[in-house]
Amino acid sequence: GYAVNTMAPPYQPSSVRPAEEGNAAWADPADPRVMPPQTYATIGDRLSAKGVDWAWYSGAWQYALDHRDTGAVPDFQYHHQPFNYFANFAPGTAARARHLRDAGVGDDPATNRLLADIDAGRLPAVTFYKPQGNLNMHAGYADVESGDRHVAAVIEHLQRSPQWANTVIVMTHDENGGWWDPVAPPAGDRWGPGSRVPALVIAPFAKKGYVDHTFYDTASILRFISRVHGLAPLDGVAARDRALTARGQTPPGDLTAALDLA
Structure with missing residues (x-):
């Protein structure tokens, strides 16, 4: 099966409260808004299997665990936490304690x-960061100026860090920084592509002043991580690539065209 639009994660922090007298670390599994725990492999599983250290940092994660209402600030977005939907990262697991970080x-x-x-130079080899909701530039509940300041601060810290020489930043925006896209998306299937999502590739070896017109999708970031670390392709990414190839279309790239790797 499949789920469409906003489904609540099965574990706290979740927009759905625990069941009465149920497990306090879970969302109520009887609530139809709750996605059942998923069991297919994630990019985190692939990295762990290869022995590559990684982490998902989430702004206001602990705050959301401690407060039922996170208010306009920090406005935690429960459904923006992908690993919180997977059984391998359920509360109480060693993988959750190691990889899902506040x-x-x-x-x-x-x-x-x-x-x-x-600043301490202790980021894992692969690091994901989802800022708290009021800083994610989502139209309607966040503002672009605050998000821009936050992004600039994070990048400045990375450029001063002892790990900068070997760092690639891939930055995408929530909801395109707005609701509208003046360019129609290319032909695809019923799941997209949808409106374009701006992406910046920032690195000491990124092509300077370069606008990359390669066809990408959001899974291009996963393709890039898989290529760099020699991971087995994720099932969903591989299936999408096969489907596009069967229709005579070129599968999306893996971001390397934006980098000078010579």
């Missing part, structure tokens, strides 16, 4: 643990 709140390394880890 980034804290705000732009200060004293309160934002991602920035503290950047």
